[in-house]
Amino acid sequence: MRNIFILAFNDLAVALKNKTIYLVLFIPLFVFISLGLLDRTDGDVNKIKIGLIQEYAYAPEITRSVKAAEKSIEVTWVKNEEEGTRLLKEHKIDGVLVKNEKTPGSLALLVLKKESLPTVAIVQSFSALQKAAEGSRPSWISDIRALYAGGVQRQTLPTWILMLVLLVGFIILPAQVAEEKEKKLLLALLQTPIREVQWLTAKLIMGMVLIIIAVAFLHLLCRFGTVNLFGYIAFIAAGSYCFSAFGIFLGFLCRNQASARTLGVVFYLPHLLPSALSDVSQKLTVVAPFLPSYQLYRPLQSMLLEDGRIADMSFDWLYLVLVGTFLFYLSYVLMKKRWLM
Amino acid sequence: MQLEIRDLTKLYDQKRGLLPTSFDVIKGELIAVVGHNGAGKSTLLKMLANWILPDSGQVLIDGIDLRNRTAVVRKVGFIPEVPNLFDFFSVEYNLKLFAALFQTPLLRVDEVLREFNMIPFRKNKVQVLSKGLKQRVNIGRALLADPPVLLFDEPTSGLDFEMTKEIYRLLIGMHDAGKTILFTSHRPEEIKSLATRIMVLHEGRLVFDGPPQKYFQSEVHENLYA
Structure with missing residues (x-):
């Protein structure tokens, strides 16, 4: 029994050290705030x-x-x-x-x-x-x-697609970047004549390819199409660019995989839920536009469910590209400084 | 001079690290950098390998500034204490990946595999290899671009007696082939017959720099290792 306590204590210490334990506090806090935003029934909120x-x-x-x-x-x-x-x-x-x-x-x-x-x-x-x-x-x-036609299944499609994009961006990529840092693989690669920007671009391409494959596979499985295919592809590309750059940046903020996973979840939920729940809460509709994920979710929703055109959403597209480019640049700066490497 | 190091400094929290250090290295030297843990040995080598950015100072390798990383990487091969390979891929994949990044002909991979007796293990995943074999792959990888300067950080750490001898045999072989080598060790007795020059670091300061015979008769050795 003593050993079990010692081991359990050690496991808790490890969870504290690699910041996993923060999720135990973060998720209830996040749910509490989200429920607070959803449950308002007074005044003009549900008019x-x-x-x-x-x-x-x-x-x-x-x-x-x-x-x-x-x-x-x-x-x-x-x-x-x-x-x-x-x-x-x-x-x-x-x-x-x-x-x-x-x-x-x-x-x-x-x-x-x-x-x-x-x-x-x-x-x-x-x-x-x-x-x-x-x-x-x-x-x-x-x-x-x-x-607009389309059943409940189709209406949930933008949420699933956003989920895929954010999953790659906030969960897979930060962990992979942090793993390369933790195992000194990135430093090994930097012992070759590659440039920092080449490594970052390769990671970005990897993230974008993963997202595009996942989205295409989902469309094939569910047999859902879109009227404005060009616009839709342009938004998926911009979204995958933005959130892949975001994921790489998060990876650079962490020393190891465990921290990257924790940080990924900390960013994943607040980006996914307000956007996905904005349809059922006018309060969240007000908050959600401040998140980059909403600038992807709204156009996806418009194009998949309401036959929206990219011309009407050029600001959202540009916003995603600019946020992605800014985060890419920050990652470059951190990489140059060998941040937490 | 193959290496010119001037006032190279790196401090962690103003305590540990490397205080301003200057020295030159002539082509073909086999230098053992010795010192206790935390003396600044690894910090010195990691700075020369561009793993850590110095706070100040200048390093020229064959006249090329260390800050010109993409040029310097062809001049310096760094072998860290813990092999940093893509564990889930084969030995051959690891070498081919780095050969491709160095734009070295893939035939060079076969040469390295033969040179380090790794042919039987070429298809094995790195994760199943012993530490000694992993270290050999690591050294092989560093030699892909045939750099004139090699930096070994604790090359025999964690290796058994036989593997340690094998690594020293490799070091001597590379030295005989004309490479300039710097390696760290905290066991000076082991490198008595190996190094052509010994540099001793203590608490971030270079406290001795000279031939082995002189070092083993010096007060520095007496005070630090007696």
Whole structure:
């Protein structure tokens, strides 16, 4: 029993020394903060933004009920269905109430995607309003029309792709760089006429190739395509460049593999979750754009689910390339200084 | 002069390391750098190998400034105490990788394998080799580009008597082939008959620099190793 305690104590000391133990503190802290951001229900945070068409005569019960529910529903009056569609595409509103061509006199809800939280929220809210105003009469919304097709599986695709990119960037690459430093392999390579920038570029290419293979394999397995293939490839390339450079930089901040793994997780979760959860939390939608991962996630989401074009997302593309280049440069400086080597 | 070292300095936390040190090395010398642990021996060699950047000072190797790393690497081969090879690859892969990076003909790999009696192990993964064999691969790798200066950091550390003799035999062979060699050791008795010159470092200072006969009669040896 004594030996078990001694060994357990030693294991804890090792975990403390290689910083693995920090994850035990970091992950609960991160979850706590994330839950705090998700669980806000007060005020404007979860307000539904609905578009109503000026030229269409809605039943007075509807307009009255919507006005009475102004704390939970924000109404935007639009000239016509075209304007409503435009605002919808720009994510300025969650849905538009339009005429239902199939059933005259009833309404259809026009949304971006059928299987989404905003759509469920609108239907639930209007169902509750209608029940309160008219009892058990037929529902105001008799049909749901989506601008973009695609099931729940496809909607999760940008998150999976982001996960792959970040996995290579924050978990695989830092550990590999740190391993080469720890085992003095990098110093052995620097005993040859290679230049520092060549080694860094090779690592960058390796990271990008791993990411591109992983993403292509996922698309092949799931048979998901995209309308704007060129733009999509350009974003995957920029994202893989940015996060490979990020991973190399993290590797340079660590002396050994264990530290690199810990640091990788510390960066991985905050980059993955806010971006992936921004769809279900408006609060996170505000926070997420500060992360480079969101500048990849949003364009991926737009191109995979909403037929977005790269021309509309050139800032995000440039941002990824610039962040990647900056981190590449920092890695170069650290390598020149033989940082923790 | 093959090596010109002027005021080479590296301090860790203002305590350990190497205080300003100057010396010259003539082509073909076999120099043993001796001293206790922490004396600055490895720091000196690692600086000459560009593993550690000096705080100050200048080093010229065949007239080339040490800071010109890509040129100097063809002049200096460094063999660290712990072999730093890609363990999960074969001996041959390791040598071919470095030969490719040195832009040396791949035939040179076969020459090195033969020279170091590594032909039977060429397909073996490095991780399954003994420390002595790994050290041989390490030395072979350093010789791929045929550098005129070789630096060995504790080449016999952790090796048994037979392997130690084998490494010394290799050192003598390379010296006879005209190489300039600097190697560190904290066991001066062992290198009595090996070195042509002994340099003693103590607490970061060069406290003796001369021929072995003179060293073993000196006060420095008496004080440090008696």
